[in-house]
Amino acid sequence: MKSLSLLFKKYKLFIIFSLAFLVRLIFLNQSLWLDEAVTAKVVQSFNLIEIITKFSPYDFHPPLYYLILRLWTTYFGYSEISLRSPSILFSLIAGFYVYNSISLSCKKCAVWGAVFFLFNPLIIYYSQEARMYMLSVMFVSISLFYFLRVLNSNFRKKHDEFLLGMFLSLAFLSFYGSIFIAIIMQLYILIKKGWRSLIYSLTTQISTSIIIVPLFLKQVIHSQESLSMVKNWSLVLGRSNLKNLTLIFIKFAIGRISFYPKIIYWSVAFLWSFFIFFLFFLKKKNILVQIFILVVTLVFFVSFFVPMLQYFRLQYLIIILSYVLSLYKNAKLKYIIVSGFLVFSLTYLLIPQFHREDWKKLSKNIHTNEVYMIKSSSDPLTYYLGDRVKIKGLKEIATNDSLPDRIVIIPYTSEIHGCNYKKYLMKDGYKLIEKNTVRGLELEEWDKIY
Numbered sequence: 001m002k003s004l005s006l007l008f009k010k011y012k013l014f015i016i017f018s019l020a021f022l023v024r025l026i027f028l029n030q031s032l033w034l035d036e037a038v039t040a041k042v043v044q045s046f047n048l049i050e051i052i053t054k055f056s057p058y059d060f061h062p063p064l065y066y067l068i069l070r071l072w073t074t075y076f077g078y079s080e081i082s083l084r085s086p087s088i089l090f091s092l093i094a095g096f097y098v099y100n101s102i103s104l105s106c107k108k109c110a111v112w113g114a115v116f117f118l119f120n121p122l123i124i125y126y127s128q129e130a131r132m133y134m135l136s137v138m139f140v141s142i143s144l145f146y147f148l149r150v151l152n153s154n155f156r157k158k159h160d161e162f163l164l165g166m167f168l169s170l171a172f173l174s175f176y177g178s179i180f181i182a183i184i185m186q187l188y189i190l191i192k193k194g195w196r197s198l199i200y201s202l203t204t205q206i207s208t209s210i211i212i213v214p215l216f217l218k219q220v221i222h223s224q225e226s227l228s229m230v231k232n233w234s235l236v237l238g239r240s241n242l243k244n245l246t247l248i249f250i251k252f253a254i255g256r257i258s259f260y261p262k263i264i265y266w267s268v269a270f271l272w273s274f275f276i277f278f279l280f281f282l283k284k285k286n287i288l289v290q291i292f293i294l295v296v297t298l299v300f301f302v303s304f305f306v307p308m309l310q311y312f313r314l315q316y317l318i319i320i321l322s323y324v325l326s327l328y329k330n331a332k333l334k335y336i337i338v339s340g341f342l343v344f345s346l347t348y349l350l351i352p353q354f355h356r357e358d359w360k361k362l363s364k365n366i367h368t369n370e371v372y373m374i375k376s377s378s379d380p381l382t383y384y385l386g387d388r389v390k391i392k393g394l395k396e397i398a399t400n401d402s403l404p405d406r407i408v409i410i411p412y413t414s415e416i417h418g419c420n421y422k423k424y425l426m427k428d429g430y431k432l433i434e435k436n437t438v439r440g441l442e443l444e445e446w447d448k449i450y
Helices: 002-023 034-045 048-058 064-076 080-103 107-118 121-127 133-151 160-174 176-193 195-229 242-254 262-282 287-302 311-325 331-350 359-364 379-385 394-398 421-427
Strands: 370-373 390-393 406-409 430-438 441-448
Touching (some): 034 064, 064 160, 080 121, 080 133, 107 311, 107 331, 121 242, 121 311, 133 176, 133 311, 176 195, 176 287, 176 311, 242 287, 242 311, 262 311, 359 379, 359 430, 394 421, 421 430
Parallel strands (some): 370 390
């Protein structure tokens, strides 16, 4: 027993990261959901130049993640596992830099901070998603390392300001929402270190980020056009309200799970998130707690004008949460935190009802060569069925006078697009005869009654 304890102490960092890697493999091949299927379509359909010139102008995100994934899939293919694997690697690298950042001031705390980050339930969820968020988190974690070195003359090295600016730029080129923590970091550099350090880091950041300005302006124009065409898009935007603000703290603590009865869910979610953030805000004098508060406040204010107050867009703040929680000296308290994170993480991983929309299963239930749905939401279906099923626009039902006697419909996102297809079908004498439900999705069959 003693030899095992000594072995763990010697290789504990390797063991922790190995466990974090293995946990992320659980159900990694679960179904892609809509946004992941969009990612798959992009890297399958466009080369590196076309991603920038043909796809990105009509997207809401910068192109760096798609470019990296395009290179990755060239060698490793387009399976669910292949598409999601880079996010696993990004999360592990981020965890390593969480460890490095804490090591600057407290080596004993560093392992705990890495554990809190690596096994945080929301981080685990997005470590398994083929989207750009974990790439951004990785770059922010590296930026934090250099930010802390810039502020501390005991660790500061010659090129730290340059590296800080460069990695903040890479975070911005991965996900525009990372600009908020960049602004607050630069503000603190100005306050603590003065104009010289600010100029070095900010000049690097601006000079490397400016390359995306022409593309960003095109995206703004096209996004306004797209939003005007989607009637109820506001339903999924992160407007500034108490619910979206509260969800930041709840989801940072328990991840993406939600269950019935709701009274139990909200009780558990509130108690656990209150416990975590009570500990966090007790360290209110810590500069990182102040940065956390300022970033959330800034995003809350901006979201009155450009709605983006959604917890997953701010998940890079979990780096700060993990850092601050690691500073507590009470080992029992830390074990309670880790145990809670593991319980919520494994609840998500091991219980399929909490997994993503099951397009994989839905596609197996389709036994027709024609499906009506919102075409812009059809990428998951084409990922699994290719051209074996013809996708017809759900909005065509209102104008098409030659509909077949039997219609198969996937009503996914019809509410967001303001498409009341049921009204037109019932008006034309159709009746819903069968509805199949799989996780997060529905498949309807309508027959015309004569």
